[in-house]
Amino acid sequence: GAVVSQHPSWVICKSGTSVKIECRSLDFQATTMFWYRQFPKQSLMLMATSNEGSKATYEQGVEKDKFLINHASLTLSTLTVTSAHPEDSSFYICSCQGPNTGELFFGEGSRLTVL
Amino acid sequence: GQNIDQPTEMTATEGAIVQINCTYQTSGFNGLFWYQQHAGEAPTFLSYNVLDGLEEKGRFSSFLSRSKGYSYLLLKELQMKDSASYLCAVRPYSGGYQKVTFGTGTKLQVIP
Numbered sequence: 001g002a003v004v005s006q007h008p009s010w011v012i013c014k015s016g017t018s019v020k021i022e023c024r025s026l027d028f029q030a031t032t033m034f035w036y037r038q039f040p041k042q043s044l045m046l047m048a049t050s051n052e053g054s055k056a057t058y059e060q061g062v063e064k065d066k067f068l069i070n071h072a073s074l075t076l077s078t079l080t081v082t083s084a085h086p087e088d089s090s091f092y093i094c095s096c097q098g099p100n101t102g103e104l105f106f107g108e109g110s111r112l113t114v115l
Numbered sequence: 116g117q118n119i120d121q122p123t124e125m126t127a128t129e130g131a132i133v134q135i136n137c138t139y140q141t142s143g144f145n146g147l148f149w150y151q152q153h154a155g156e157a158p159t160f161l162s163y164n165v166l167d168g169l170e171e172k173g174r175f176s177s178f179l180s181r182s183k184g185y186s187y188l189l190l191k192e193l194q195m196k197d198s199a200s201y202l203c204a205v206r207p208y209s210g211g212y213q214k215v216t217f218g219t220g221t222k223l224q225v226i227p
Contacts, residue, residue, distance in 0.1 A: 006157075034214060043202060043219045044158070093157050104148065104204075104215055109157040 003027045004096050006107025013084055014115055020080045021110045023094030029074035030096035034104070035067075038091040050077040084114040117141045119218035121203050126224045127193055135188045135221045137203030148204040148215065149177050149188045158202055161188065190223075198225045 005024045013019050023033055031052045036044040048069055049057040056069035068080040081088055093109040118140040127133040139147070146165040150158035162170055164179035164186060176189040188201055200220040207216065 036217075044217045046214055046216070049214055091155075103160055103163055105160070106157040111155075 003098075004094065004105045004107040006094055006110055008110055009108055010111050010113075012113045012115065015085055016083055018080055018082045019084055019112060020078055021092055021094075021112075023077045023079070023096075023107050025075045025096045025105075028096075028099045030077075031074060032097060033071060033077040034095045034097075035069065035077075035079050036093045036095065038093060038109075044093065047079075052077075081112065084112070086114045088112065089114045117205065117207055117216040119203055119205055119216060121201075121218045121221045123219065124222045124224070126226060127190075129193055129195060129225055129227050131193050132189065132191050133193060133223065135190075135201050135203075135223065137186045137188070137218060139184050139186070139203070139205045139218075141184075141205050141207040141216070143208045144181060144205065145208055146206045147177075147179055147186050148202075148206070149175075149186075150202040150204060150217075152200045152202055152220065154199075161201075193225050195225050195227070198223060 003026050007022045011019055033050040035047045037047050038044050046059050047062045050069045050071040052071045052074050058064045066082055071077040091109050091111050094107040095104045121137045148163050149161040151161050152158040162177035164177050167179055167181055169178045174191045179186045200222045202220045203218040204215045
């Protein structure tokens with residue numbers, strides 16, 4: 001079964017609105033979660049590293065004020081796309097590092113479409 | 116910086132064997148992953164190599180040579196459902212929860 005749950009799977013919103021995506025680790029506590037974005041026919045691009053109880057670390061070129069990350073507990077991280085625009089339409093995927101082997105477990109992904 | 120190279124596309128015949136290569140140049144090394152990703156879905160874990168050599172898991176095998184910065188994923192007895200993108204990913208640093216960098220992926224098409 002899934003060890004990382006992501007919600008919602010699909011979301012369509014109007015330009016200018018905000019969208020929140022949740023990522024939950026189900027079987028273990030994850031002090032660190034990673035948020036990726038994937039455009040069609042491209043690979044996963046790391047957006048930010050979410051750290052429980054502290055500020056997220058953003059990759060170069062990712063606007064921290066636009067992509068708000070909150071990691072309030074050891075099992076939940078949220079990504080909020082603020083004032084979404086059509087160019088933000090993408091597949092957003094979270095992942096957590098497993099406690100033993102270091103394997104990355106991925107959520108199911110959230111497909112965002114901004115109209 | 117990190118640089119990971121893999122072929123963009125490959126085509127193979129059902130029942131055959133295919134090898135997908137990955138070369139990397141990273142600042143330090145602490146493991147290489149292979150993931151399978153079907154269109155519109157999240158990646159699923161295939162293998163993890165941290166030491167040199169071949170890791171076999173059913174129809175899938177992964178090889179690593181750290182001195183050459185090289186890995187390959189070997190798929191045997193190809194099935195139509197193996198048509199997917201295969202992502203090579205490297206964790207560059209040792210210790211702690213270090214971010215993983217993904218290659219651009221190899222889109223494999225299995226034909227009858």
